Amino acid sequence: MQFIATKLDGAWIVELDRLEDERGFFARSFCQRELDKMGMNSSVVQSNLSFNVSKGTLRGMHYQVAPAEETKLVRCTRGSIVDVIVDMRPDSPTYREHIAVELSAENHRSLFVPANFAHGFQTLEDNTEIMYMVSGFYTPDCERGLRFNDPSLNIQWPLPVDQVSDKDAQWPLL
Numbered sequence: 001m002q003f004i005a006t007k008l009d010g011a012w013i014v015e016l017d018r019l020e021d022e023r024g025f026f027a028r029s030f031c032q033r034e035l036d037k038m039g040m041n042s043s044v045v046q047s048n049l050s051f052n053v054s055k056g057t058l059r060g061m062h063y064q065v066a067p068a069e070e071t072k073l074v075r076c077t078r079g080s081i082v083d084v085i086v087d088m089r090p091d092s093p094t095y096r097e098h099i100a101v102e103l104s105a106e107n108h109r110s111l112f113v114p115a116n117f118a119h120g121f122q123t124l125e126d127n128t129e130i131m132y133m134v135s136g137f138y139t140p141d142c143e144r145g146l147r148f149n150d151p152s153l154n155i156q157w158p159l160p161v162d163q164v165s166d167k168d169a170q171w172p173l174l
Contacts, residue, residue: 001027001034003112006101008087008094010114012038013101014073029110030073030133040112041071046134052079052123056162060120061146061171063088069115070136079128080104082158083111086118086146096174098155103130118146120168122157145171 004013016027028034035042050059061084064070074083086098101111102124113119121130146153148164152174 001029001031003038006099008085008097008099008114008117009092010039011085011087011099011117012040012112014110014112016108027108029075029108035073035112041115041135042073043135044073044133045137048132048134050130050132052128052130053126054163055123055126055128056159057123057128058120058148058157058161058164058168060084060168061086061118061148062120063116063118063144064136064139064142065116065144066142068136068139068142070134071115072113072119072132072134073110074103074113074119074121074130074132075108075110076103076105077129077131078105079123079125080106081121081123081128081130083119083121084155085111085113086153086155087116088118088144088146089116096153098153100155118144120148122159122161124158147171147173150174
C-alpha cells in the first residue's frame, strides 16, 4: 500500500501496490499493521455498503462527535464518485477546509477519513457502489452533518445534485 498525504493533516489517499501478471493483479487493500505504522486508527468494527442507482446522487456530509468519533477507509467498488471530506477539528489549521478525490472501480484508490472529518460523495455514474470500513459504531445521538451546498464551504460538486435525502438537504448552515 502506498500512502499519499493530502493538504488535510491525517487524511490520506491510499494507492494499491499491485502484483501483476497475465491473470490481472493482486493487492492488499487493507492492512492494520501498515495503517497503524502511518498513525491511522485502523480498528474496524463495521463495514458499510452504499449502492446508488443514479449518476448525480449525493450522500453526506456526515460525521460523528465524541464519544463516538469514527475513522473511515472508503473505496468505490463499482462506478465512480467524487469523495469530499471537510476538516471539522476546531483546533486544526485546516479547520473547515476540504479536499475532493475521485475514487473509482478503475483506479482502485481509497481515501482514509480521520475522526472529526465530515464525509460525503457524489456519484459520477449510474449503479455506483461504495464500501467503507468504519472504526466506530453508528451512534445516532452523536451524528452531525454539514449541508452539501453550504456557501461557506464552497464545495464544487462536479454534477448537478439530482438526488439527496431530505435529512442531508436540511443540515444547518455553518
